[in-house]
Amino acid sequence: MADALTRKLQNYTALSASERALLHTVLSERVRRHDARRDLVCEGEIRGVTLVMLAGWACRYKTLEDGRRQLSAFLIPGDICDHSMVFLGHADHAIGAITPVTVAEVQRETIERFARDYARLRQALWWDMLVTASIQREWTVSLGRRTALERVAHLLCELFLRLQAVDLTRSWTCELPVTQAEFADATGLSHVHVNRTLQELRAASLVSWQDRILTILDFTALAETAQFNAGYLHLGYEGQHLDANE
Amino acid sequence: MADALTRKLQNYTALSASERALLHTVLSERVRRHDARRDLVCEGEIRGVTLVMLAGWACRYKTLEDGRRQLSAFLIPGDICDHSMVFLGHADHAIGAITPVTVAEVQRETIERFARDYARLRQALWWDMLVTASIQREWTVSLGRRTALERVAHLLCELFLRLQAVDLTRSWTCELPVTQAEFADATGLSHVHVNRTLQELRAASLVSWQDRILTILDFTALAETAQFNAGYLHLGYEGQHLDANE
DNA sequence: CGGCTGCTTGAACTTGTTCAACAGCGGTGG
């Protein structure tokens, strides 16, 4: 279970056995469980640890004064909840559990030590931040310029591939324990419109999504309607050229 | 001129004189000039250098197949154009010059060396990435949940404060050499609507923006209409507590 | 059973888009 992060990082760069073992140890030391629908981190909070998702779903979000809410990321196993908690003084957004969640707490000092002493881990963490940033940019594009149908289809493609990268899919099926209201807060739409948009995707036989189970019936067609191009997820183990370095 | 980055990084952490000198040297070695309205980096391009903005304005953007365009960042002096060029295989977005631009090219090896051998620089670079990511998240919130008026006002607040951090403002005035169409591509609106929204802000005596010169007439009121909270820019030299570390 | 959460539907409404046209300005070439 503690290995989703390792699995994901290996998409980027080759870790040695000792690095994998180190990672495993660190992620096993301080494991916490949280209930669904609870905040793991509140906006404005100050703390010197970062959380690594081991199991369950969470999200990053911000709330405006009048209650409007926008997610900026879905967090799945293997995701580092927030690099930024570690160095920036205060949390500039909240992190909420969607399902019951298991996380590992990692101290700032530990991250610093990794970055200082282990070249590959430093690269892998750096990488992970860059990919996270790339995903964030793609969300920006979606929210700014894609239609509702494209946005919803796009997000489904993205989530499926990200889950696949940490081995949480079987064939074209995965668990997607997110309500339509949460999906709306991620896509910048109203929950009503998300509902109608999903019906459209279902009617076109592109996906089925019932009882928290998502099945992609025609990935090619779904990706096409979304204008989805997986490049921004950088899943192709592009870090090979770095292996020779050290 | 080469010092905008230094100035910005010092918002985060205290750099030693030798670190500042090192930075200055590196940013003076390979300086390039580019014309306005030209791409500095094309989507899909492969290269092992990163660019640091020394002068002028540029933007990160992506284009969809049918021509819809979305900016994901404005790049101003002191900005690192792309950390991700360095490690990820290919550029997942383009970088376009808005005005004539002067950039310093920095090799991947140089960044690696910084990160390995200079603790403060490593922290500062890390920091810069985190702040960049934070800004990206705030854009996500804007595009997803803010109205046109809020979005435009918000972006004006942000740009002004970012320019202030690198000393490119005088009193409440700064240069903003961006067309309304570009502003539209950043805010996810049509250029027509951006125009009308700006008129609304002008009519309310919040800003004036003519001939590429922005003047903020009432920052408090502007921030209020935008629901702007500067925390996400992390400009408050929060890194003080790290000074004692090394 | 009753209350809660999540999904679905209809209909009126709003925000922002699209299309089309025009004005002002600076540069260019005849």
Added chain:
DNA sequence: CCACCGCTGTTGAACAAGTTCAAGCAGCCG
């Protein structure tokens, strides 16, 4: 020197996408 072009900003009017409000339904759990 003037005509012309392209770019930027501006305006009006029709239109479309998505929101809001309101209600009902199904499943789940105490």
